[in-house]
Amino acid sequence: MEKLLCGVDIGGTKLSTTLVQCDGTVLDKCIDCDHVNKKENELVEKIAGNVNMLLRKNRLTESDLLGIGIGCAGHIRFRDGVIITTSNLKGYKNYPLRDEVQKHFGIPVILDNDANAQAFGEFKFGAGRGYDSMVFLTISTGIGAGIIINNRLYRGMTGTAGEFGHTIVEPDSELTCTCGNRGCLMAVACGMALPHLFRKKIGEGKKTKLDLPPGFDFNKVDGRLLLQGLEIDDPVSKEIILDSAYYVGIGIYNIFQALNPPLVVLGGGLMSWGDFYLDQIRKTFYGLARDMIFDPFEIAVSRIGPDVGVIGAASLALELC
Amino acid sequence: MEKLLCGVDIGGTKLSTTLVQCDGTVLDKCIDCDHVNKKENELVEKIAGNVNMLLRKNRLTESDLLGIGIGCAGHIRFRDGVIITTSNLKGYKNYPLRDEVQKHFGIPVILDNDANAQAFGEFKFGAGRGYDSMVFLTISTGIGAGIIINNRLYRGMTGTAGEFGHTIVEPDSELTCTCGNRGCLMAVACGMALPHLFRKKIGEGKKTKLDLPPGFDFNKVDGRLLLQGLEIDDPVSKEIILDSAYYVGIGIYNIFQALNPPLVVLGGGLMSWGDFYLDQIRKTFYGLARDMIFDPFEIAVSRIGPDVGVIGAASLALELC
Numbered sequence: 219m220e221k222l223l224c225g226v227d228i229g230g231t232k233l234s235t236t237l238v239q240c241d242g243t244v245l246d247k248c249i250d251c252d253h254v255n256k257k258e259n260e261l262v263e264k265i266a267g268n269v270n271m272l273l274r275k276n277r278l279t280e281s282d283l284l285g286i287g288i289g290c291a292g293h294i295r296f297r298d299g300v301i302i303t304t305s306n307l308k309g310y311k312n313y314p315l316r317d318e319v320q321k322h323f324g325i326p327v328i329l330d331n332d333a334n335a336q337a338f339g340e341f342k343f344g345a346g347r348g349y350d351s352m353v354f355l356t357i358s359t360g361i362g363a364g365i366i367i368n369n370r371l372y373r374g375m376t377g378t379a380g381e382f383g384h385t386i387v388e389p390d391s392e393l394t395c396t397c398g399n400r401g402c403l404m405a406v407a408c409g410m411a412l413p414h415l416f417r418k419k420i421g422e423g424k425k426t427k428l429d430l431p432p433g434f435d436f437n438k439v440d441g442r443l444l445l446q447g448l449e450i451d452d453p454v455s456k457e458i459i460l461d462s463a464y465y466v467g468i469g470i471y472n473i474f475q476a477l478n479p480p481l482v483v484l485g486g487g488l489m490s491w492g493d494f495y496l497d498q499i500r501k502t503f504y505g506l507a508r509d510m511i512f513d514p515f516e517i518a519v520s521r522i523g524p525d526v527g528v529i530g531a532a533s534l535a536l537e538l539c
Numbered sequence: 540m541e542k543l544l545c546g547v548d549i550g551g552t553k554l555s556t557t558l559v560q561c562d563g564t565v566l567d568k569c570i571d572c573d574h575v576n577k578k579e580n581e582l583v584e585k586i587a588g589n590v591n592m593l594l595r596k597n598r599l600t601e602s603d604l605l606g607i608g609i610g611c612a613g614h615i616r617f618r619d620g621v622i623i624t625t626s627n628l629k630g631y632k633n634y635p636l637r638d639e640v641q642k643h644f645g646i647p648v649i650l651d652n653d654a655n656a657q658a659f660g661e662f663k664f665g666a667g668r669g670y671d672s673m674v675f676l677t678i679s680t681g682i683g684a685g686i687i688i689n690n691r692l693y694r695g696m697t698g699t700a701g702e703f704g705h706t707i708v709e710p711d712s713e714l715t716c717t718c719g720n721r722g723c724l725m726a727v728a729c730g731m732a733l734p735h736l737f738r739k740k741i742g743e744g745k746k747t748k749l750d751l752p753p754g755f756d757f758n759k760v761d762g763r764l765l766l767q768g769l770e771i772d773d774p775v776s777k778e779i780i781l782d783s784a785y786y787v788g789i790g791i792y793n794i795f796q797a798l799n800p801p802l803v804v805l806g807g808g809l810m811s812w813g814d815f816y817l818d819q820i821r822k823t824f825y826g827l828a829r830d831m832i833f834d835p836f837e838i839a840v841s842r843i844g845p846d847v848g849v850i851g852a853a854s855l856a857l858e859l860c
Contacts, residue, residue, distance in 0.1 A: 293831070293833065295833065302833055351695075351696070367688070367693065372688065372798075373799070374672075374798055374799025374800060375672070375799050375800060375801045375834050375836075376799055376833045376834045377799075378799050378831075378833065379797065379798050379799035380797065380799075381796040381797065381799075382796065382797055384796040384831070385792075385793040385796050385797060386708060386789050386792060386793060386827070387707060387708060387710065388709070388710065389708065389709065389789060397831065398829070399827055468707050468710060471706075471707065472706040472707060472793070473797075475699075475702040475703065475705040475706050476700065476701065476702065476703055476706060476794075476797055476798075477693075477695055477700050477797075478694070478695025478696050478697055478698075478699045478700035478701075478702075479695060479696060480696045506707070506720055508719070510614070510699075510705070510718065512614065512616065512623055512697045512699065513696050513697045515696075
């Protein structure tokens with residue numbers, strides 16, 4: 219039997235574990251919502267327990283696995299398998315998660331940034347199939363990215379390459395990123411910008427068609443609310459979606475100039491805004507790149523869907539092949 | 540005898556040719572100022588003639604060379620050895636310069652973008668020695684760059700990777716780049732921005748200590764003039780130099796977030812502004828990167844000096860080893 223892949227995605231609310239076939243098909247998965255606020259060693263026990271439970275349930279042993287890939291948000295020191303910092307797990311600093319999980323298994327354990335994992339999943343099983351290089355951008359509350367060059371993840375010195383979300387595209391912006399800087403791509407273009415942009419447009423006297431309760435807390439404005447707005451042709455929601463698309467278009471253009479890849483794949487929650495969003499992203503990109511594109515260049519949408527995190531984590535084991 | 544390298548740098552005013560030892564030492568060189576406005580085939584004859592002349596003069600034959608590297612500004616399709624466009628040679632479009640020069644020689648001929656050539660030269664013989672990855676930025680009239688990953692130039696799909704000068708860092712800028720876009724790094728940060736910035740500051744009522752002739756044409760403001768200003772403590776010159784440093788600092792920060800290299804090397808004419816300039820570049824970078832640097836990161840200055848173009852071109856032949 220061909221070996222299986224095991225993926226673990228450490229999210230902000232969910233700890234997902236899957237068994238995945240080498241073609242990307244999910245064989246089985248388990249979702250656990252009890253990992254937040256756990257101590258480091260408790261998380262390790264949970265991960266090992268969930269993997270072993272899935273193996274037992276499917277009458278498999280770890281020798282049926284090629285490896286276990288773990289994706290985690292934040293700064294990961296890839297070579298050492300260490301979580302430097304992560305916003306998903308409070309208090310974790312320089313924690314050697316990979317080696318701690320490895321103690322439970324005889325097969326390889328790989329720890330990487332969640333966007334890198336998603337990028338590699340999309341490269342192996344999704345929109346990146348058939349390419350040898352690509353950049354993946356996930357656009358949701360923040361913006362993460364992964365770079366694939368010559369069939370491998372490019373990670374840089376520490377393992378933190380691909381942080382296009384933190385590149386500065388509007389230095390004088392009034393929008394500040396969680397990193398503390400003004401005008402990062404993710405400060406102006408994605409989920410974290412939406413409350414501010416909504417508040418600002420309402421403050422400018424623009425009228426929304428959304429039926430908001432009295433005393434509505436603008437901090438609750440998110441991609442889902444604007445999707446509702448888009449569906450009822452709300453001008454405020456549409457303007458904000460176009461603003462976001464404009465900056466994402468600039469981000470893709472900057473990636474194009476810097477790395478000259480043949481493909482950029484877009485994923486993440488805000489892609490639910492659909493063609494209205496994507497068309498403006500493309501329009502901005504092509505308006506900037508014009509006669510500087512000399513070979514076929516594609517902006518594609520993630521094909522894996524909501525499981526990209528955990529399937530991507532599983533795909534990391536394929537990098538060992 | 541160890542083989543030699545031959546480099547050809549096609550500049551806007553000078554066609555330089557060198558024989559270089561494998562440690563980067565220049566053995567002999569020739570400068571030719573008669574290549575502009577020549578037809579394509581005349582340029583090829585000139586390049587071949589200059590190389591052969593240098594060989595004869597040094598009692599060498601082409602079998603003493605490892606290869607001939609040619610650096611040229613503009614968009615180069617590396618794999619095919621084609622100049623797609625270049626501002627240095629009027630009317631050249633999709634010209635297969637490499638193969639045309641190759642017809643004159645039995646040893647390998649390599650054609651690459653001038654900034655890539657400089658980057659590789661600096662990597663092999665200059666500030667990049669001892670590293671396996673780095674980014675080189677040349678800051679003069681425009682901004683060029685070359686990316687080295689795992690001891691090799693990273694060129695992307697077409698060969699045009701590393702165009703950080705065209706990444707957009709100030710979308711609403713009143714400064715337009717030669718590419719036609721607003722707020723590219725090179726539009727706001729380097730030589731091409733200086734006339735506008737000078738005119739603007741004078742227009743704001745700022746007084747320069749520079750002794751400018753009546754009716755002075757602000758389009759003549761360049762790095763050299765501002766260096767004179769810096770030397771006499773001219774406040775206008777110093778402000779502009781700090782503005783440039785600010786954007787270069789942002790550019791380096793964006794490179795750091797995107798590629799996470801251990802080293803960025805700065806070269807080009809504006810580096811003659813010295814420590815006053817470099818200190819502000821570093822200050823901007825470290826002010827942005829703060830606690831996001833997890834491994835030693837260096838901003839260094841080019842060590843090769845004014846011959847970096849042609850020595851860099853020669854170094855391209857070492858990529859074949």
